[in-house]
Amino acid sequence: MATRSRSPSTSGTQPRRARGSVSPAESDLLTPYRIKRNFHVTPEPAGQAAEKGATAQFVVQKHWASRLHYDFRLELDGVMRSWAVPKGPSLDPAVKRMAVEVEDHPVAYAEFEGRIPAGQYGAGRVVVWDKGHWHPLADARAGLRKGSLKFELQGHKLRGKWALVRMKGHDPKKPAWLLLKERDGFARPEEEFSIVEAEPNSVASLGMPAEAGPQTPLGQSDWPAEAVPGELPERLTPQLATRSEKLPPDDAEWQYEIKFDGYRLLARIEGAQAKKQVKLFTRSGLDWTARLKPLHQVLLDMPLPSGWYDGEIVVPGDKGLPDFGALQRCFENGRTADVVFHVFDLPFVDGHDLRSLPLQQRRNKLASLLATVDSDVVRFSAAFEGAGADVLSSACRLGLEGVIAKRKDSVYRAARNTDWLKLKCGRRQEFVIGGYTEGKNSRAELGALMLGVFDEEGVLNHVGNVGTGFSGSTLTQLLRRMKPLSRSTSPFSKRPGVTARPHWLEPRLVAEVTFSDWTSQGHIRHAVFLGLREDKPARSVEREWPPPADTSASASPSPVPPMPAKAPTSTRPVRVTHAQRVIDASTGATKLDLYRHYDAVAELMLTHVKQRPVALLRAPQGIDGQTFFQKHLSADLPGIAQLDRQLSPGKPPLIAINQRTGLLAAAQWNVIELHTQNALARSFEKPNRLVFDLDPGKGVDWAQVQEAAVLTQAMLNQLGLRCFLKTSGGKGLHVVVPIRQQHGWDEVKGFAQAVVEHMSQTIPQRFVAKSGPRNRVGKIFVDYLRNGRGATTVSAWSARARAGMGVSVPVEWEELDALSGGDHWNIRNVPDRLSVGNAPWRDYARAARSLTGPMKMLGYRP
Numbered sequence: 001m002a003t004r005s006r007s008p009s010t011s012g013t014q015p016r017r018a019r020g021s022v023s024p025a026e027s028d029l030l031t032p033y034r035i036k037r038n039f040h041v042t043p044e045p046a047g048q049a050a051e052k053g054a055t056a057q058f059v060v061q062k063h064w065a066s067r068l069h070y071d072f073r074l075e076l077d078g079v080m081r082s083w084a085v086p087k088g089p090s091l092d093p094a095v096k097r098m099a100v101e102v103e104d105h106p107v108a109y110a111e112f113e114g115r116i117p118a119g120q121y122g123a124g125r126v127v128v129w130d131k132g133h134w135h136p137l138a139d140a141r142a143g144l145r146k147g148s149l150k151f152e153l154q155g156h157k158l159r160g161k162w163a164l165v166r167m168k169g170h171d172p173k174k175p176a177w178l179l180l181k182e183r184d185g186f187a188r189p190e191e192e193f194s195i196v197e198a199e200p201n202s203v204a205s206l207g208m209p210a211e212a213g214p215q216t217p218l219g220q221s222d223w224p225a226e227a228v229p230g231e232l233p234e235r236l237t238p239q240l241a242t243r244s245e246k247l248p249p250d251d252a253e254w255q256y257e258i259k260f261d262g263y264r265l266l267a268r269i270e271g272a273q274a275k276k277q278v279k280l281f282t283r284s285g286l287d288w289t290a291r292l293k294p295l296h297q298v299l300l301d302m303p304l305p306s307g308w309y310d311g312e313i314v315v316p317g318d319k320g321l322p323d324f325g326a327l328q329r330c331f332e333n334g335r336t337a338d339v340v341f342h343v344f345d346l347p348f349v350d351g352h353d354l355r356s357l358p359l360q361q362r363r364n365k366l367a368s369l370l371a372t373v374d375s376d377v378v379r380f381s382a383a384f385e386g387a388g389a390d391v392l393s394s395a396c397r398l399g400l401e402g403v404i405a406k407r408k409d410s411v412y413r414a415a416r417n418t419d420w421l422k423l424k425c426g427r428r429q430e431f432v433i434g435g436y437t438e439g440k441n442s443r444a445e446l447g448a449l450m451l452g453v454f455d456e457e458g459v460l461n462h463v464g465n466v467g468t469g470f471s472g473s474t475l476t477q478l479l480r481r482m483k484p485l486s487r488s489t490s491p492f493s494k495r496p497g498v499t500a501r502p503h504w505l506e507p508r509l510v511a512e513v514t515f516s517d518w519t520s521q522g523h524i525r526h527a528v529f530l531g532l533r534e535d536k537p538a539r540s541v542e543r544e545w546p547p548p549a550d551t552s553a554s555a556s557p558s559p560v561p562p563m564p565a566k567a568p569t570s571t572r573p574v575r576v577t578h579a580q581r582v583i584d585a586s587t588g589a590t591k592l593d594l595y596r597h598y599d600a601v602a603e604l605m606l607t608h609v610k611q612r613p614v615a616l617l618r619a620p621q622g623i624d625g626q627t628f629f630q631k632h633l634s635a636d637l638p639g640i641a642q643l644d645r646q647l648s649p650g651k652p653p654l655i656a657i658n659q660r661t662g663l664l665a666a667a668q669w670n671v672i673e674l675h676t677q678n679a680l681a682r683s684f685e686k687p688n689r690l691v692f693d694l695d696p697g698k699g700v701d702w703a704q705v706q707e708a709a710v711l712t713q714a715m716l717n718q719l720g721l722r723c724f725l726k727t728s729g730g731k732g733l734h735v736v737v738p739i740r741q742q743h744g745w746d747e748v749k750g751f752a753q754a755v756v757e758h759m760s761q762t763i764p765q766r767f768v769a770k771s772g773p774r775n776r777v778g779k780i781f782v783d784y785l786r787n788g789r790g791a792t793t794v795s796a797w798s799a800r801a802r803a804g805m806g807v808s809v810p811v812e813w814e815e816l817d818a819l820s821g822g823d824h825w826n827i828r829n830v831p832d833r834l835s836v837g838n839a840p841w842r843d844y845a846r847a848a849r850s851l852t853g854p855m856k857m858l859g860y861r862p
Contacts, residue, residue, distance in 0.1 A: 005294060007370075010851075019326070021176035025324060029077070029079045029104045029105055030047045030079060030104060030105075031079075031102040031104045031711060032691060033047060033103070033105055033106065034046065034047065036103070036121040037120065037121055038120065038732050041119075042118055042120045042121075043068060043112075043114045043115075043116070043119055043152050044112055044114075044117050044118060045106055045108040045109055045110070045112060046106070046110065046115065047106025047108060049315070050813040052436070054133055056074065056075040056076065056133065056135075057073075057075045057107075057110055057131065057132070057133060057134070058072075058073060058074050058075065058131065058132060058133070058134040058145040058153060058207070059073045059080070059109075059130070060072050060073070060089065060126060060128075060129045060131070060153065060155075060157075060158065061073070061112070061127065061129060062088075062124050062127045062128040062129055062200075062202075063084075063122065063124060063125075063126050064124040064125040064126075065116075065122050065123065065124040066123075066124070067086070069085060069086045069087075070084075070085045070086075070087075070088040070089065070129060071084055071085070071102075071194070072084075072085050072089070072099060072141075072179065073082070073105060073110065074110070074134055074151070074492055074809075075107055075110070076140055076141070076144075077141075078107065078186060078424075078613050079104040079105065079106060079107065080104060080105040080106065080107055080109055080110060081102065081104055081144070082101070082102045082104060082105050082778050083099035083100060083101050083102065083164070083177060083179070084099070084100045084102050085097050085098070085099045085100075085179055086098060086100075087196070087833075088195075088196035089158055089179060089181070089195060089196070090181060090190050090194070090195070090196075091158075091181050091186065091188040091190070091193065091195050092182065092187065092188060092189050092575045092818075093181050093182060093183045093187050093710065093815070094189075094190070094713075094813065094814075095181075095190045096178045096179070096180055096710075096711075096713075096714030096717070096718070097178065097179040097180075098176060098177075098178065098179075098180040098718060099164060099176070099177040099178065100175075100176055100177070101166075101175040103176060103841070104144065108583070109241040110128075111128070111204070112126060112559055113126060113127050113128055113202065114126060114202050114821040115811045121237070122408040123284055127201075127202040128202050128203055128205065129157070129158055129199075129201075129202065129203065130155045130157040130158050130199075130203055131155060131156065131203060131204075131206075131209075132153060132154045132155030132156060132158070132208060132343060132406070133153075133154045133155075133208070133209070134151050134152065134153050134154070135151060135152045135154075135659045136149065136150070136151045137150040137151055137152060137161070137816070138150060139305040143311055143693055146167030147165065147168075148163070148164075148165050148166070148763065149163065149164045149165075149179075149396070150162070150163045150182070150533075151163070151164075154209055156203045156206060156209055157195055157199050157203070157210060158195070159186045159337070160182065160184045160185065160186030160346075161181075161183055161184050162179065162180065162182060162183035162447055163179075163180045163182060163410075164177045164178070164179055164180070164490050165177060165178045165762060165763065166181060166475050166762065167380055167715075167718060167758075168758050168761060168762060168859075176718070178714055178718070179288065180714075183228065184225060185223065185225045185228060186228075186229065187228055188228055188229065188230050188249065188353075189230075189778060189814075193230060193231055193283045193785065197292065202443045212626065223690070224357065224361065226232075226354075226356040226357045226358075227352045227353070227354050227356075227357055228352065228353045228356065229351060229352055229353075230348070230351070230352060230353035230471060231351075232268070232270055232306055232307065232308070232348055233308075233348070234268075234307050234349075234350070235281070235285060236266055236268070236281075236347065236414070237284050237285075237347075237414035238264065238266055238310055238414065239310075239412050239413050239414060239416075239417070239419075239420060240283070240416035240417075240420070241404050241416070241420035241421060241422040241545045242416055242418050242420065242421055242422060242810045242829060242832050243421075243422050243424070244405075244418075244422060244423055245423075246424065247388040247405065248388060248390065248421065249390055250404055251385070251386060251387055251388050253407055253408060253409070253505070254388060254405050254406065254407055254408065255359075255384065255385050255405075255406055255408055256381040256384045256388055256391040256392070256403045256404070256405055256406075256771040256861045257344055257361075257381055257382070257383050257384070257387070257394060257396070257403065257404045257406065258342075258381065258382075258400060258404075258764045259400065259401045259402040259403050259404050259422065259423070259424070259734060260312040260314045260381075260401070261314060261321075261322035261323065261324045261400070262312045262313050262314035262315070262322055262324065262327055263282065263312065263313050263327065263533075263534075263535045264282065264283040264310075264311075264312055265280060265281070265282065265283075265288070265292075265312060265313045265341060265536065266280070266281045266282075266298055266308055266309065266311075267279070267280055267281075267308070267309040267311075267341070267343075268280075268281065268307075268308055269299060269304055269306055269307055269308075269309065270306045270575070271306060271307070272771055273811060274507040275560075275793035278296055278299045278300050280292050280295065280296060280383060280686060282534075282535035282536075282537060283422070283536070284536060284540070286534075286535065288311065288535075288606060291331065291798065292313070292336050292339060293314070293336070293399065294336055294337045294339065294377070295336065295339055295341055295377060298375060298377045298378060299378065299660050301343075301375065301427065302373050302375065302378065303372070304369060304373070304731050305349055305369070305761060306348075306349070306350060306351070306498040307346060307347075307348045307349030307350060308325050308346070308347050308348040308349075309343050309345075309346060309366075310343065310344060310345040310346070311341055311342050311343035311344050311345070311381060311425070312337070312341075312342050312344070313327070313329040313339050313340065313341050313342075314327060314340055314342065315330055315338045315339055315340070316338070319399070321398065321399055321400060322401075323402070324530050324531055325474075325513060325530060325531050325622055325661075326338070327531075328340070328532060329473075329530035329532065332473075332477055336670050339377075339378070340377055340378075341377060341378045341379070342379050342380075343366060343370065343378060343380060343381060344360060344363070344366075344380075344381035344383075345363065345412065346358075346363070346365055346366040347362070347412045348364045348367075349365060349366075349369070351583055354412070355411055355412040355413070355438045356411050356412075356817075357411070357412075358408065358409040358410065358411070359406055359407065359408055359409065359410045359411075359412075360408045360409070362412065363383065369423050374488065383406075388403075388405060388423075391403055392423055392425070392496065395425065396425035400425065400737070401424060401425060401428065402422065402423050402424035403423050404420055404421065404422055404423070404760075405420070405423060406419065406420050406421075407419045407420075407423040408555075409800060411818065413818040414486055416832045418829050418832075419834070425582070426514055426516075427514060427515045427516060427517060427518075428512070428513070428514045428515070428530075428794035429512075429513070429523075429543075429544045430465065430510050430511065430512055430533055430536055430541050431451035431452065431466075431510070431511050431513055431541060431802065432451065432452050432453065432454065432460060432507045432508075432510060432538045432541050433450070433451065433482070433505060433507070433510070433511050434450050434451070434452045434460055434462065434490070434491045434492050434503040434504070434505060434507050435450040435490065435491070435496075435502050435503055436448065436449050436478075436493075436502070436503050436505070437448075437450065437465070437500035437501065437502050437503070437767050438452060438496050438500050438501045439500070440502070443470075443475070444785065445475070445479055446454050446470070446475055446478060446479060447467055447500050448465040448466060448467035448500075449465060449466050449467070449478075449511060449529065450462060450465050450492075450496055450498070450502070451463055451464055451465060451466060451511065451513065451524070452491075452492055452507065453541055453542050454538075454539060454540075454541060454542055455542070458742070459493045460491050460492050460493060460507050460540070461493050461494075461522075461728075462492040462493075462494065462496045463522060463524055463543070464515075464523040464525075464527060465496075465498075465523040465527070466511070466513050466515075466524075466527035466529045467527075467529065467530035468527070468528050468529065469513075469528040469530060470529055471826060474529075474531075475626065476508055477532075478532075479785065481509060481532070482505055482509065483717040483830075485505040485506040485509065486504070486505060486506075487505060488504065489504060490502075490504050490696065491504060491505065491507045492507065497814050498509070502776050507538050509538065509719075510532065510533040510534075510537075510538050510541055511529060511530075511531070511532060511533070512530040512531050512532070512533050513527050513528065513529055513530060514528045514529040514530060515528070515563045518640075522543075541836075542835065546599055572620060574595075574638060574639075574661060574664040574665045574667075574668050575668070576592060576595050576667075576668055577593055577668065579592035579595070579628075580593055581622070582622065583619065583623060583672070583805075584622065584623050584803060585622070585804075586803040586804060587804060587826075587828065589805055589807065589828075591667070591670070592600055592746040593827060594805075594827065595664060595667040595668065595673065597667075597807075597827040598666070598799075598828075599660075599663075599664060599829070600834060601797040601807075601830070601834070602660040602663050602664070602833060603660070603836055604796075604797050604834070604837050605674075605795060605797035605798070606657075606658070606659070606660070606663075606664060606675065607624075607795065607838055608795045608796045608797065609656070609657050609658075609674060609676055609795050610656070610657075610658050611656060611658065611680045611681050611682065612656060612676040612677055612679070612680060612681065613631070613643060613654040613655065613656055613676070613677045613681060613684075614631075614653075614654075614655060614657055614674055614675060614676050614677075614792075614795075615629050615630070615631045615654060615674075615675040615676075615677075615792045616631075616666055616669075616671040616674060616675075616719060617629055617630075617671065617672055617673035617674075617675065617678075617801055618631065618669065618670050618671050618672070619670055619671075619672050620629055620670045621803050623672065623801040623802060623803065623805070627672075627673075627801055631654060631655065632652035632654065632655060634649070634653055637665045637669060638661045638662070638663030638665045638668075639657060639658075639660070639662025639663070639665050640656075640657055640665060640666070641655065641657070641658060641662075642654075642655055643656055644681070646741045646829060647681065647684050649661065651666050651783070654681075655675070656681055672799055672800070672801040673798050673799065673800055673801055674794070674795045674798045675792035675793060675794050675795060675798075676792055676793065676795045677790070677791070677792050678691060678748075678787060678791075678793075679691070679741075680744075683741050685744055685745070686741040686742065686743065686744060687739070687741070687743075687745060687748045687787070688737050688738065688739060688740070688741045688848065689736055689737060689739060690736070690739055690748065690751075690752050690787055690810035691722075691734060691735070691736050691737075691786040691787060691793045692712055692723075692734070692735040692736075692737070692752065692755070692756070692782050692783070692784065693732060693734055693779055693783035693786050693793065694708050694709060694733055694734070694735065694782055694783075694784070695713065695731070695732050695780065695781045695782070695783050696708075696731055696780050697768075697777050697779050697780065697781065698777050698778070698789050699776060699777055700778060700779065700780055701776040702767070702820070702821055705731075705732055705733060705780065705822070706733075706816055707820070708733075708766060708780045708782070709725060709733050709735060709766075709768065709816060710816070711759070711766065712735050712759070712782065713725075713735065713765065713813065715755065715758070715759055716737060716755070718857075719853075720848065720849060720854055721737050721738045721739075721753075721849050721854055721855055722737070722738065722843075722847035722859070723735050723736065724736045724737075724738075724810065724840070724844055725810070725811050725812070725813055725816065725840075726796050726808055726810045726811060726846075727806070727807075727808055727809050727811060727821075727822050727823070727824055727825065728794065728800075728806075728807060728808055728823075729794060729798065729799065729800035729802070729806035729807050729808040729809075729822060729823055729825075729826075730800050730802055730806060730823060731821070732780075732822045733794060733822055734794075734808070737849070738844055738845070738847050738848040738849075739849060739851055740848050740849065740850045740851070742850055742851065742852070743851055743862070745787075745788060746789075747790075747851075747862040748787055748851065748861070749784065749785075749787040749788045750813075750860065751785075751854070751855055751858070751860050751862075752784035752787040752858075753769070753784045754855075754860040755784070755858065756769045756782045756784045757769045759782060760782075765779075765782055766779060766780060766783050767779060767782055768779075768780070769781075769782070769784075793806065794808050796808050796809065796810050797809065797828075797830075799825070799827050799859075802823070804823055804826050805826050805827045805828075806822065806823025806824075806825065806826045807823075807825045807826055807827060807830045809825045809830065809833055810838055810840045810841045811826070811840050812840040815840070
């Protein structure tokens with residue numbers, strides 16, 4: 001690899017001085033360093049010998065002073081510009097490390113290791129934790145003056161692109177910066193790999209690493225930038241597909257794979273051939289290595305590199321097609337030699353995390369690996385392109401279960417999402433066995449299984465029975481498994497009405513069942529038992545709700561009979577009129593769809609709206625018609641309360657929604673969006689949260705919005721504030737900060753404005769503090785105006801009055817990279833998120849902090 005010799009400035013080269021010479025300017029730079037030290041006592045270099053090389057070095061010294069920290073130093077102008085980093089560098093772009101600027105050190109200090117004696121400045125042990133070359137990506141001196149220095153490191157431990165960004169409002173004698181890792185091939189998630197923990201030792205005995213070009217990731221020439229170097233994780237949560245009744249509208253963006261009639265399996269392979277370890281896991285994380293000994297041995301013998309191999313295990317039946325019953329019998333009798341492993345994805349391989357690679361690139365790598373081996377047991381799962389309707393129709397004629405449609409450019413996400421769609425040839429899903437009835441004659445002990453699904457509140461609801469599909473051996477195995485689970489009472493929310501004698505069971509067994517349809521009462525029809533599933537915990541079994549049918553003209557016709565939408569509640573708390581009126585022409589969503597959305601999210605949403613004044617966005621003619629906000633009631637509505645008039649002097653009383661009925665009444669009243677204020681009604685004059693609305697301007701792509709959220713989080717964290725993230729349901733993101741109820745509206749809004757102004761001054765190329773389309777072209781306006789008295793922000797779980805009807809959803813910060821936009825979820829796919837619910841904000845209530853300290857840090861005076 002060719003090397004370059006470059007000065008750390010783009011302003012031109014400067015003549016080199018002889019070793020040992022010190023210019024007057026350099027002497028002045030080192031004066032603060034010298035006056036703090038007694039060089040008759042400390043072994044640190046006095047710094048009389050400063051020099052400037054053709055290339056600049058950097059060093060990170062691990063320093064056990066009064067507190068352990070890491071000293072980050074860059075050679076510039078004959079000295080080492082220095083910052084103290086308390087927690088050390090992080091390879092995770094989402095983690096921003098505080099870096100306090102300290103006095104310049106002599107270049108000779110880069111080689112210093114030893115112990116600074118007690119009583120001396122910085123007393124404690126010092127080691128050279130990392131060293132190497134650094135290259136600025138623009139004029140270094142100008143970057144330092146402006147407070148934004150971007151550079152590349154080529155060290156033993158730290159490589160790739162980095163940045164130092166100065167923060168304002170801190171002690172001018174010790175300016176605070178943020179040390180940031182840029183996104184490139186050397187970035188790694190902190191939760192998976194901490195460089196300071198993984199590499200604790202000195203590199204002083206090592207030579208300087210070879211210098212490489214500024215844009216060439218060392219050792220990465222054969223891997224795209226999205227393939228991030230990373231250790232093989234011990235466990236992996238797989239990506240799951242979403243049930244759909246309609247094919248994707250654009251076949252060019254999708255590919256189709258066979259939906260195998262088997263169990264999902266992930267193989268973890270680690271180590272070289274002589275010391276290889278292979279483990280086999282179900283999708284729920286159960287270790288099935290011991291149960292699949294033949295497959296385990298085949299994988300041990302195969303020359304595959306370390307990695308996670310994702311696929312499905314099946315057993316071929318008489319016609320050569322996957323037979324779920326045959327697979328189950330293999331496990332029942334303990335003979336799994338006939339199991340075949342169809343591998344379709346490769347999230348990790350050969351020391352690299354491929355999850356950010358597009359699907360087709362991951363599969364190309366997988367295909368090339370499996371092409372080198374010849375095995376009838378481990379096979380590459382082929383994909384088909386072209387008309388999805390033809391592929392699905394062919395699969396159904398062959399007697400297969402269905403197909404999986406996958407976006408060609410999709411990344412691998414550890415969750416269920418709509419980048420993978422599950423298209424079945426018939427109705428089929430898992431159900432929990434809550435009991436069984438006695439039968440007659442040869443089936444006297446078992447007549448039918450009573451089936452149920454869990455709802456979002458963890459309640460088991462009866463959905464019908466299955467009494468066919470049992471062989472003699474199956475009956476024997478079922479009874480053997482069920483009898484130890486016997487209980488005296490029904491596990492269902494309502495006791496099923498049965499004529500034969502019932503036997504109740506602890507709800508732990510999961511049955512795979514096919515059926516023809518759902519009744520309007522929510523029961524299955526014409527059910528046939530296929531077998532028990534041992535790879536899925538009972539508590540995870542819920543009814544599979546497909547997204548509402550897409551009625552747009554571009555939608556492809558589906559050969560699958562459409563499944564009816566969720567059965568209406570038999571007794572609705574609020575009567576829905578004009579239920580089939582279309583409110584979003586782009587998707588065909590109706591008023592009833594919106595009602596069902598608020599019915600489904602009600603319990604989750606009430607956590608966010610209870611006791612807060614709300615503003616309701618109404619759309620009587622749908623989202624394309626006139627919309628308007630309403631903060632007061634013109635007539636009583638069930639479940640919507642009017643608040644004390646003192647909260648709105650001289651105006652009608654504000655309103656609040658504290659129960660499910662209120663959300664459903666709002667939907668009937670043509671309300672699409674629900675917005676809340678930042679204070680509770682009982683203590684309205686003192687807000688208990690801050691909201692920063694990241695509002696992208698024209699020309700801002702989604703990656704910039706994601707970056708802005710991370711920078712906002714870093715800024716708030718440095719101020720000692722915890723913040724939480726949610727999608728807006730529209731174009732942007734919302735960063736929400738719980739605070740103690742100590743300050744009034746004006747103080748809180750003023751502080752929020754000070755935060756935004758600081759961000760816009762610190763990173764003006766990204767942020768703007770003024771609203772208006774002209775001001776934010778190519779930038780992001782962080783809307784602090786949401787924090788004023790009377791101002792509102794759309795609530796979590798609210799739908800949006802926009803094409804597609806996005807939904808605002810709480811998310812983990814770790815999920816940010818996987819989001820496709822502020823409208824990642826909508827009223828069609830949000831049911832897949834309900835099992836996660838408000839869990840990303842589980843610590844919200846305990847995270848409230850006082851603003852007094854952050855106000856002082858920022859230099860804000862109310």
